[in-house]
Amino acid sequence: MVEEKNFMPSARSEIEQKIITRKKLVKFHKQRRELHKEKAASRIDPVTGVLNRAGFERELRKMLARAERTNTPLSLLMADLNAFKKINDSYGHIVGDKALRFYAQALTAQVRDSDTVARYGGDEFVVLMPDTDRLTAEQIVNERFKSENFSSLDLRLPTGETVPVKGSYGIASYPDDARSQEELINKADIIMYKAKNNG
Numbered sequence: 548m549v550e551e552k553n554f555m556p557s558a559r560s561e562i563e564q565k566i567i568t569r570k571k572l573v574k575f576h577k578q579r580r581e582l583h584k585e586k587a588a589s590r591i592d593p594v595t596g597v598l599n600r601a602g603f604e605r606e607l608r609k610m611l612a613r614a615e616r617t618n619t620p621l622s623l624l625m626a627d628l629n630a631f632k633k634i635n636d637s638y639g640h641i642v643g644d645k646a647l648r649f650y651a652q653a654l655t656a657q658v659r660d661s662d663t664v665a666r667y668g669g670d671e672f673v674v675l676m677p678d679t680d681r682l683t684a685e686q687i688v689n690e691r692f693k694s695e696n697f698s699s700l701d702l703r704l705p706t707g708e709t710v711p712v713k714g715s716y717g718i719a720s721y722p723d724d725a726r727s728q729e730e731l732i733n734k735a736d737i738i739m740y741k742a743k744n745n746g
Contacts, residue, residue, distance in 0.1 A: 592666040594644050595651035603665030603673055607728055610663075610677050614721050622684035622720040624674040625735035626654065626692075627743055629713045631670035642704065649702045650712050657691040672714075673735075681720035688716055715743035 590602030598606065607623070614621040628650050635643040647670065654672055655664045663675040676684050691697060692714070701709040717739025725731040 595648050595666050597651045598665035620680040622676040622679040623731050623735045625717045625739040626672040626714045628670035684718045
């Protein structure tokens, strides 16, 4: 009987220890999942639902490294929402946010599955186009973004009014136009602003 008394607390202690360990593991995995969700959320633009600038820069680094490693082209499309300040000034920031969201959704609907859309900042968006040289990227832009359906986008307001939502575009490609991340962004940005100024 004495031996049994000594055995029982030990067995209980071992079971309790396993339960505690299991609870700790469950808590650890839950915290890990939450952290992963937070990290993913920190790369998403809350207004438009596409990648934000930090998420874009992370993707660009990865895609550029892959392009260098595999000796394949990578194109960057920079898009600017025309007359965005006028939309904000005329209709307010809520409608301005709707215009940004609307444009982001329209861009996302037009790109290929392999492409990545992100909000670069303000009213500027970027599209990463892997395995795509400048000529092919320009063809895609002409076919998809400058088509009549896309170039005449109208955001319908609850009042029944429509707000024209249009963009200007600039394309730069690795390795033809740029060899670094900064150079690729700058080249696409310059070309986009030239297009915007030319109407």
